[in-house]
Amino acid sequence: MVRFEKVCKRFGDTVVLDRLDLDVEAGRHVTLIGPSGSGKTTILRLLMTLTQPDEGRILIDGAPLDARARKTIGMVFQQFNLFPHMRVLRNVTEAPVHVLGMDKDEAAERAKGLLEMVGLGDKLDARPSQLSGGQQQRVAIARALAMRPRVLLLDEVTSALDPELVAGVLDVLRDIARGTDITMVCVTHEMNFARDISDLVVMFDGGRVVESGPPEALFHSPRHERTREFLSAVR
Numbered sequence: 001m002v003r004f005e006k007v008c009k010r011f012g013d014t015v016v017l018d019r020l021d022l023d024v025e026a027g028r029h030v031t032l033i034g035p036s037g038s039g040k041t042t043i044l045r046l047l048m049t050l051t052q053p054d055e056g057r058i059l060i061d062g063a064p065l066d067a068r069a070r071k072t073i074g075m076v077f078q079q080f081n082l083f084p085h086m087r088v089l090r091n092v093t094e095a096p097v098h099v100l101g102m103d104k105d106e107a108a109e110r111a112k113g114l115l116e117m118v119g120l121g122d123k124l125d126a127r128p129s130q131l132s133g134g135q136q137q138r139v140a141i142a143r144a145l146a147m148r149p150r151v152l153l154l155d156e157v158t159s160a161l162d163p164e165l166v167a168g169v170l171d172v173l174r175d176i177a178r179g180t181d182i183t184m185v186c187v188t189h190e191m192n193f194a195r196d197i198s199d200l201v202v203m204f205d206g207g208r209v210v211e212s213g214p215p216e217a218l219f220h221s222p223r224h225e226r227t228r229e230f231l232s233a234v235r
């Protein structure tokens with residue numbers, strides 16, 4: 001469903017992605033791991049068209065990633081990025097109404113259902129500042145899902161949270177992973193998160209894929225020295 005073909009990305013003299021090939025099949029939950037600076041976030045930003053490849057192609061369902069395909073991709077950021085002046089419900093209805101042209105009542109009904117699903121059915125009228133970080137992140141997840149994405153990108157979504165709030169967000173993501181056919185691409189430094197949520201883990205270094213496999217296999221018997229080093233450093 002998502003394909004990177006020989007994608008190169010440089011910032012000045014820094015080669016961030018070096019002829020990267022990557023395939024994510026529809027419905028898969030893929031986690032990208034690797035050292036800081038290895039280009040993981042750049043991959044998500046390329047999919048969001050926040051930055052462009054220098055060379056190579058990115059395909060969605062076999063067609064070049066364009067503005068239309070981009071609308072099928074949603075993202076949740078490390079820092080929530082909620083609209084601070086809008087109440088919770090409006091945060092979730094804003095883009096469906098103004099970007100997709102959805103009817104306001106329909107958008108509100110859907111938003112309520114999604115907020116219920118992430119455990120915030122009683123916070124529709126709250127302002128983001130009245131919520132904990134974990135609650136804000138759950139609003140951000142509902143907001144991303146309100147756009148009915150086929151691909152959901154998660155960039156370090158638990159790393160700005162106090163430890164006791166991480167589990168609630170992970171529970172929500174696990175439910176989404178199990179209960180929907182949405183394709184997920186996650187970046188995380190939390191190996192428990194990767195193990196919980198993904199059916200494929202991809203290890204990156206130097207702008208290339210070092211190895212990939214199901215979490216049990218990759219974590220327990222990595223084939224490459226670079227993966228072993230990385231895993232022992234983060235665990």
Ligand code: ADP
Nearest residue numbers: 011014016034035036037038039040041042043
């Ligand atoms: P990761 O997510 O694996 O930590 P990133 O994709 O964030 O890695 O960054 C990869 C490299 O690209 C880093 O060296 C980073 O400094 C550089 N980089 C990322 N974005 C920019 C940018 N907008 N301008 C210059 N350098 C950038």
